[in-house]
Amino acid sequence: MTYRKQAHYRLLKLVLLTICFFVTSAHSDIVVVVPATSPIKHLSKTQVAKIFLGKSRRFPDGTKALPLNQKEGNLERDAFYQLVSGKSPAQIKAHWSKLIFTGRGQPPKEAASNEVVKQLLINNAVNIGYIDRAAVDNSVKIVALK
């Protein structure tokens, strides 16, 4: 009996987790974040895309932008580029191949997860990143996208 109960519980947990997964991946609410202390309040999607695609080295106020990517294959990464540039993962990869192999630039450093993004923003190792809205806490600030 106990075993069956446990099995039911496990199954329920799995179903719930699966639903959660699909809900989050379907909506994957991505936000652009900066350190809580950053003066940046809002940026346009184009400005963010330019910073992450190596087309712009600075924020509109002239300070240097140090973007942090998420790892290839992370849902956040694909959703982020779709959001700011409308480009697919393959297009982003092709874009960077172009820049790398023409010696015109190197892609931003990559972080493994939302947690690492926040960690590196707090450390001031980088100054702009993107995470799932659910991972936002008071260590980072959401940038309003115009």
Added chain:
Amino acid sequence: MAMGNKLKSLALAIQPASLAAFITAASLSSHPAFALDTFTPSYSFYGFGTLGVVYSDEDQADFVSSWLLQPNGAGHTHQWHAGVDSKLGGQVNVQVNEHLSAVLQVVVERQEDNAWTPAIEWANIRYRLNDNVSIRLGRTVLATFMVSDTRLVGYANPWIRGPQELYQIVPITNIDGVDVIYTRDFGDWRNTLQVTFGQTNQDLITDGELRARNSFLLSNSLEYDYATFRLAYLTAHLDLDTPESNALVNAYNTLSDTLALIPGLEEAAAQASVMPGRYALNDAPIEVYSAGLRLEPENWLFMAEWALVTEANALSKAEAWYTTLGYRFTSVTPYLTLAEVNGDTPQEPGVSTSGLPPSLATTVSTMNSGLHQFLSGASHAQKSITLGIRWDFISNAALKLQYQHVDLDEKSAGRLANVQPHFEPGNRMNTFSAAIDFVF
């Protein structure tokens, strides 16, 4: 079991507090190209390559990807050839500090002597003066056309190879010299002006050498959102030494000397004496004008380029264009390309045989037809339609399949190489290519 225990003790050893630091450190070290505020030299390595085969149904000439580099290819030599598009490239980037960086790119592809010898494609140092201006010194790309930059990196291009009608007008890909890039933003517009100056020495098939000296390239790209418009102007002085061209020059010089000794043939002697100067490529100035447009709205891809190359002695004036239309369905992109190159064939009657003794007349007319062949060979004309599909099947590789139907010109062998005596101009030809392009 032992493994499980080790993992357990590892998990115990890493306390939650140090876990974040550990992850952070691990994520930082996974990529070598992380310089940020610490400006110690950082190195990063990138690679690219293509594994491809080409089939051609023309058995009296070879389909090649570069008439300058490849002595043979698909068609006559082998119906299926794996050495037309295949290549492997490695690149090391060194970031010394915020301003100074260097790049070395080595590419292994089939060379003019049929050997897969690694060659230095790029080796330059770059100094970034500020956000707008950077200077490169050393061996850099000769960016004559819109995607010259990534000509060798198949993964970065929509097709297996740039449309040859246009891209093979200037088959030289790099230059030793200096270039200055000036980028400026005007609101959402970005303008990039590039000036390159230098020279190139390129070994040719058939023991020849091509030198482009005092090359000067000026290009300007204007980008706005999904659109890029580019104009370029290239000028260079060409020296071409091939056994063929040297033999022709010597033959006409000898002929001129011989005719000059025979009374009454001064006119023919004069005709013969101007031939070497007219057609030898010796410090011959050449100019290339080009324009390109690239549009990528949403999932569409539209590209078009046009180029005009002026006459340079034996090399005829030529005009080329292509246009590509593609559409991305998630990971699959079908595309269609139309392309054409039209080289003027010089109307060169050669040395008049009238009044020559019969034996000499035969020799002269043989020479004249040799000259005509040489000039026709240097003038390419063909048009083609290409249907292709690109499939991005994994994140760093793409499979491409391409069918090309070529209408060859009636006077030349188009972009074909290793042309056999029984080759008939004016034919149609079909090629099929398959390639996997990858980056790492």
